Amino acid sequence: xxxxxxxxxxxxxxxxxxxxxxxxxxxxxxxxxxxxxxxxxxxxxxxxxxxxxxxxxxxxxxxxxxxxxxxxxxxxxxxxxxxxxxxxxxxxxxxxxxxxxxxxxxxxxxxxxxxxxxxxxxxxxxxxxxxxxxxxxxxxxxxxxxxxxxxxxxxxxxxxxxxxxxxxxxxxx
Numbered sequence: 001x002x003x004x005x006x007x008x009x010x011x012x013x014x015x016x017x018x019x020x021x022x023x024x025x026x027x028x029x030x031x032x033x034x035x036x037x038x039x040x041x042x043x044x045x046x047x048x049x050x051x052x053x054x055x056x057x058x059x060x061x062x063x064x065x066x067x068x069x070x071x072x073x074x075x076x077x078x079x080x081x082x083x084x085x086x087x088x089x090x091x092x093x094x095x096x097x098x099x100x101x102x103x104x105x106x107x108x109x110x111x112x113x114x115x116x117x118x119x120x121x122x123x124x125x126x127x128x129x130x131x132x133x134x135x136x137x138x139x140x141x142x143x144x145x146x147x148x149x150x151x152x153x154x155x156x157x158x159x160x161x162x163x164x165x166x167x168x169x170x171x172x173x
Contacts, residue, residue: 034131038153041134043127049138050123054116056143062112063087064172067144068096069109072163078107085111115145115166122150122162130154144169 064086071078079100084092088111095102108118119136126132131153137146149163 033154035153038131038133041126041132043123043134046123046134046136049136050116050119053138053143053145056138056141057112057116060142060171062142062144062171065112065170066172067169068167069107070165070167071107071109072165081107081109083109088113112144115148115164118162119145119148122148126150139169142171 066082066084068080069083070080079102080096081102082092082094082096083090084094090109090111093102093104093107093109110117122134126134129152133149133151133153135147135149138144139146144166146166146169147164151162
């Protein structure tokens with residue numbers, strides 16, 4: 001009982017100190033600040049790059065292709081997979097490690113157009129988020145996305161809400 005009373009008193013003291021200014025104790029979401037050095041993404045540039053990548057992708061007219069896909073979402077571990085697309089539709093998703101089982105619904109994977117859509121949704125969402133962190137790269141030749149990161153740069157931690165990589169992209173006849 002003594003411990004409960006002491007804990008209650010300390011909690012009340014912390015709450016009283018929070019509103020007093022000066023050396024207050026951070027409390028709640030409003031107390032979070034962006035990590036040191038954080039710079040808000042340039043959303044106009046991100047939209048322009050996405051539009052240019054989609055234009056290159058359409059001009060390349062690639063309908064049959066394969067790529068390796070890795071989604072990173074710590075602490076969850078998703079298996080790396082090989083994706084095959086024929087006529088713009090996924091025909092196969094296979095784990096790179098044959099001993100791993102995959103849940104394709106949880107991977108949120110699709111043809112390149114679906115990856116473009118995920119990027120567009122992230123741009124829209126992140127535009128209104130404090131401490132947003134959004135980074136995307138595209139293949140210079142055909143425009144397919146190669147890396148994607150969408151997260152938050154709140155201090156003291158900077159964790160991602162979504163991150164993936166596309167590697168070993170190969171167009172097929």
